Amino acid sequence: MAVLTLFLGLTLGYTTFYSVFPTVGVPAVGGVSFVGALLLLIGVAILGGFLTQDVYTGTVQSFVSLAVGIAVASLMMASPLLTGMVQARADDLAVLGIQLGFPIYLVAVPVNLFGGLIGLGLRERFAPGPVGGRAASSRFRGP
Amino acid sequence: MGLAGWRPTPEQGAWTVLAVATAVFVTLAAASSANYASVVVAHTISYMVPRFAISYDQTAPSGALTLNSSINASFSLRVENPSSRTLRFFFVAYSAWIEDWPARDGYNATRRTTDKAFVNGSQTAYFFQVVAESRNIPQDPVPAHGNATVSLSFRLTRATDPSRFDVVRNITDEGVSRNGSADAVPWNHWVRLDLLIEGVPEPSNLEAGYLRDLRRIELQWGLNLGF
Numbered sequence: 001m002a003v004l005t006l007f008l009g010l011t012l013g014y015t016t017f018y019s020v021f022p023t024v025g026v027p028a029v030g031g032v033s034f035v036g037a038l039l040l041l042i043g044v045a046i047l048g049g050f051l052t053q054d055v056y057t058g059t060v061q062s063f064v065s066l067a068v069g070i071a072v073a074s075l076m077m078a079s080p081l082l083t084g085m086v087q088a089r090a091d092d093l094a095v096l097g098i099q100l101g102f103p104i105y106l107v108a109v110p111v112n113l114f115g116g117l118i119g120l121g122l123r124e125r126f127a128p129g130p131v132g133g134r135a136a137s138s139r140f141r142g143p
Numbered sequence: 144m145g146l147a148g149w150r151p152t153p154e155q156g157a158w159t160v161l162a163v164a165t166a167v168f169v170t171l172a173a174a175s176s177a178n179y180a181s182v183v184v185a186h187t188i189s190y191m192v193p194r195f196a197i198s199y200d201q202t203a204p205s206g207a208l209t210l211n212s213s214i215n216a217s218f219s220l221r222v223e224n225p226s227s228r229t230l231r232f233f234f235v236a237y238s239a240w241i242e243d244w245p246a247r248d249g250y251n252a253t254r255r256t257t258d259k260a261f262v263n264g265s266q267t268a269y270f271f272q273v274v275a276e277s278r279n280i281p282q283d284p285v286p287a288h289g290n291a292t293v294s295l296s297f298r299l300t301r302a303t304d305p306s307r308f309d310v311v312r313n314i315t316d317e318g319v320s321r322n323g324s325a326d327a328v329p330w331n332h333w334v335r336l337d338l339l340i341e342g343v344p345e346p347s348n349l350e351a352g353y354l355r356d357l358r359r360i361e362l363q364w365g366l367n368l369g370f
Contacts, residue, residue, distance in 0.1 A: 007165055014172045017179075023343050023354050024182050026174035031347035044164070050157045072172065079176035080183035087187075127153040 004048045005061045009068020011044045012108050016073040016101035037104060038111065045112045049119020050127075058120065062112035069108060073097050178342075182357060185226035185340055189285075191362045192221045195332045197239070199315070199325050206326075207319045208312040210301055216274050217296035220336050222285045222362070230285040230360065232293050234337040236277035239297075240270035240368055242329045243310075244317045251313065259368035261331075270331055270368055271310055273299060285338065293336070333365035 015037050018025040022032040045062075052058040074094040080086040081093070098105070151159065195218045201211050208214075216239045224230050243258050245251040246269040258269040274297050285291040301308040315325035338360040346354035 004161075007161060010165065010168050010172065014168050014175070017172070017175060021175075021179055021354070021357070023346055023358060024175070024179040026171055026178055028178065028342065028344055030344045031351075047157060047161055047164070051154070051161065076172060076176045076179070080180040080187075083180050083184050085184050085188055086180075123154070 001053070001057050001061060004051060005064045006068060008044060008048050008061060008065035008112060010072055012041065012065060012069025012104070013072020013076065015040055016069060016097075016104045017076040019104055020073075020077075020097070020100040034103065038107065041104075041108065041111045042115045045115020046119040046122065048112070049116030049121075050123045052116055052120060055117070055120065058116035059113065062109050062116060065112060066105060066108050070098060070101075070105065073101055181227050182340055182343060185224070185228040185230065186357075186360055188226055189222065189224045189230065189338070189360055189362070191336055191364060192223065193332075193334055193364045194219045194221075195239075195330070197326075197330050202325065205319055206324050208315050208325065212300070212312070214273065214299040214308070214311055215296060216299075216330075217294065218332065218334060219292050219294040220334065221290055221292045222336070222338065223290045224285045225288060227287050229287050229341040230338040231282040231341055232280050232285070232291070232336070233282060233339045233359065234277070234279050235293070235295060236335040237274060237295065237297070238272060238276075238333045238367065239274040240272050240331045241311060241314055242331070243269040243271045243314055244321070244328060245313060246271070248317075250317070254310070261366075261368060271314065272368070273307060273311055273330075282339065284341070331366055331368060333363070333367040335361065335363045337361050 019032045019034070019037045022029050048061065049058055052061065074097045077097040078090050078093045081088060081090055195216075198215045198217075199206075199208060200213045200215065201209060203209050216237075218237065220235070222230065222232075240259060243251070243254055246254040246258050247267070254271065255269055258271050261268045261270060276297055280293060280295075283291060283293070299308055299311065315328055318325050318328035321327070340358055340360065343358040345358065348354065
C-alpha cells in the first residue's frame, strides 16, 4: 500500500506543480489544461487501482496520497530555498502552493477513488485473484 | 528458462508500468524543481549598475542655453547576471527630472502646481520632468555568469518640444546665474529595466500574472517621482 500511496502522491505533487508553474516545469510549456491534468491523474489512479488489494485499501491510499501530494508539491515550490540564495519563509511558499494548487487537490481524492474503482474492476476482469498472490483482505469484498 | 519464454501476467505488466512511471515522474519532478529554483535565483541575484549623464550642447559662452542648444540625457545600464540562466534585454522605462530652483525660490511659483514636490524634512524640492520614455529594446543576451550593457540617449531641443525646452532653459539660467554653470542644477534619474529569462515560455493564460512575473525580471534604480 505504501508504494502505491507514494506513487499516487508523487504524481499528484508533480501534476500540481506543473499545473501551477507550467512555464518553469519540465518540459516547459505556456500552459497546462485542467482537463489534461485530470486525465493524467485518472490514468494513474486506474493503474493504482489495478494494483490495489481492495476498496478499503484504495480509499485509504486516496486520502493519504493527498497529503503526500501536497508535501511533494510544497517541497518542489520551496526548492529555491535549498539553493541558499533565496530568502523566503518556507511556510509562506507552502501556503501559496496549496492556494494555487487547490483546484487539483479538490478533485484528487474523488479522482483517485473513481479511478481506483475502475482499476479494481479491470483487474477483476483481466487478472482476477489477490494482488501479488497474497490473500487479499476480505473487507468490502464479496464472499 | 530464458527471458524469451517469459510472458508477464497483467499484474506484473502493471507493476512494470508503475516502476517506469515512477522513475519518469521522479526525474521530471527533480528537473522541474531545479529549473524553477534557477529561475527564482536569477530573479534574486541579478542586478544592474546604471550610469547617467546630462550634457548641454551649443551653449552660450556663459554656459547658458541658447535657442539652438540641445539637452542630452543618456545612460548605460550594466546588468550583472551571476545566475546560471541567460537573460535577455526586453524593455526600458526612463524618467529624468531637473530640480526647479526658480519654482522653489518663488521666481516661477506657478510651476509648483505641475512640478513634482519632494519633501525632505523641513525642505521641499520641486522637480520638473524633462524625459519620460519607455520602449522595447533589442533582445540582446546577458550571458549566464556574465554581464552586458545597454545604452540609450534622449535629446531635447526647442524644435522637438519648445515648452519643455523653455522650462529647462529657465531653470538652467538660474543655475548659471547662481553657480556659473548649468551643470550645477541637480537632476533626478529613475530607470526600470525588464529582462526576460531565456527558456521560460510566454504563459498562454493571460490571467496568470504570476507566470508573467516569473518570466520577467524587473530591475529599478532611483527615485520615481511620478508622471
